Amino acid sequence: MTLRTGSTVGESRAPVDRPVPVSARPPKKQTSFDGYWPWLFVLPTLLGVLGFYIWPIVQTGYLSFTETGPFGGEEFVGLDNYQTMLADGNVGQALINTLIYTVIVLAGIPIALLMANLVNQPGLRFASFYRVLFFMPYIAMPTAVALVWRMIYNGDFGILNWMLSLVGIDGPYWTSTPGFAIVSVGIVGMWASLGFGIIILGAALKNISPEYYEAAQLDGATTWKQFTSITVPLVTPSLFFVTIISVINGFQLFDLLYAIMGQYNPALVQSQSLVYIFYNQAFIQNDKGYAAAIGMLILVVIGIVTFFQFQMQKKWVNYV
């Protein structure tokens, strides 16, 4: 849940910024020097970011050009690792799997918006209880979530296939059939991240002035029309924020996949994510140089996708 790549994009305005008050003059780019004080205030965070994020990224970048032994001692090999990566079919497959997973998780955002809207209905009883209920999967340990879903998905004894059998459908082995597996994991990922969307979007909904709705009602707008013409445009900044976070989290898929699929899974090779391959190369096969190259690939892909998201926000995000 970090906006790690936000800083790499270098966009001046954060997505959740409050609107700038309109003044007579167009806002001028600030050139005056504020002194060293502001730097002092951000120093603790800055040190953390530099020490725990930026420096490791630089190191990983360096490692990706080396062949690193299991106990350190690296040797510079130029672009060898990147060449291996281009020729490695598993990496391409993993990229596709990661994209499928991310798209499924993104599909949960409209659902989260609808649910947030329902939970925020004025006069709803137990509203905060529902909010807690929806948020719980998000804060639950991924491995615990995965264990429960493993049982639900179990091909022979799982409740999902039992329910399907009641309506005469012979369900597949959800987590161990290539193709099905990554979708099954994606559905869990979507379910687990709904709560996050509901909380963020719910907060945005509360900030919409009720006067808009009153005015719309006077003009005879239906509830659906109010939703699409008032609610959706006004929550786009938050939608944008949730989208960015979901995409980044989606690309970092590892723990859910690792825990749901298990080690004995015949579909594992066809269902790996990029981070899973990274883990396997770094810690099982001890090829840390190659793993670093995969790490750089993940960084670049997330960077590119996030960059285009920021480019596209002009087309659909409304900052009042």
Place this chain on the structure above:
Amino acid sequence: MRKITRLAPLALVAALALTSCSAPAASDEAVTEDSQASISYAIWDENQVPALEANIAAFNEIYPNIEVKIDITPWAQYWTKLQTQASGDTLPDVFWMNGPNFQLYAANDQLEPMTNLIDDGTVDPANYVEVLNDLYSFNDQQYGMPKDFDTVALWYNKVILAEAGVDIPDDTWTWEDFATAAKTVSDTLADQGIYGVATGLTGGQEGYYNTILQAGGSILSEDGTTSGYDDPKTIKGLQFWADLIADGSSPSLQQLSDTPHNAWFTSSKTAFFWSGTWSVAELAAASNTLDLNVAPLPQDEKQATVIHGLANVVSAGSENKSAAQAFQAYLGTEEAQTLQAEMGAANPAFIGAGQAFLDSVEHFDLEVFIDEADNYAYPFPVSKDTAAWTTIENELLPQAFSGTRTVEDVANELATRMNKALAAE
């Protein structure tokens, strides 16, 4: 309460002062009863802590001033952590080692050889199962003190066998006897969802390594430089499992992934289960334990099982090397290993110390495991970078076992890629 907290920093300083004075004294000189040191001992199995603590208590009767601290890291993180520690020169003084990782650590000079202990007679390798001495030797030097060993045997559920009208297995069983029995169980008890056999097919130790050896094939050449997977006999050993799955004697790979092989057996859903000594504790605690027993593995060209065991090793960079070696040697004594067996922690590597292990579960014929070790056990295949090719096994073999490709085709690809990995070592 308050007083204690105020004094705590003082005590800490005092303790630091003490250790800093005593450490050099213990480092290079021979260890004596008065030696003072504090050493760390890294392991991964929490179940064995009580037995190891008993070992440490007995060790402290001889060396009262050597403090041993157990450091448990769960299996899933153990090797990752150990490798990080090795990179930072902070390896624990004494730690558990297994076969697949041993040569990697030995070849990179992370381990202290036991040569001095063997030369001065503190340790006599003849006391231990020979295969294990070999497993933990590199360039003619022994590094690991064998701790325990495990072999694989045929577990069966006698109630299911009786219901299906199949005889109980014995040491005369051939592959054919086994395959027929497993098929009969699957066919007869299909309406109850019971299968003949379930075995772990990720990693070969429980299943296919054994059948490969029984068929006369090999996984790795003796000098550890070439793959044996393109040998027709090796392929025969793999085909055995593909056939069991194809004719329904075993659940499919997908079923074994959704519900692990041991769960099938402990839920009385399979009649047979190929597994090793490490399953004894689990099967003794299973709800159907009284229905279960164990017999030798079926044979093909010959009888065979893989044998593997853990060893205690000392870090080459240990600051208290003599104390660490004294502890390593103590863990290998008959006294220490008998205690391990009595507490049911492990099947000791010290020859003859295993009686207590045999008696640990009365209704299992555990002698089978020892007989196998004495008569027809083959070392677990390892090379300098074992993980590099076991990953390829796990990637390719499911295609053979599930029938999406022919076993021969998969085995040949595996041999090619494994040879490439071995050449890179």
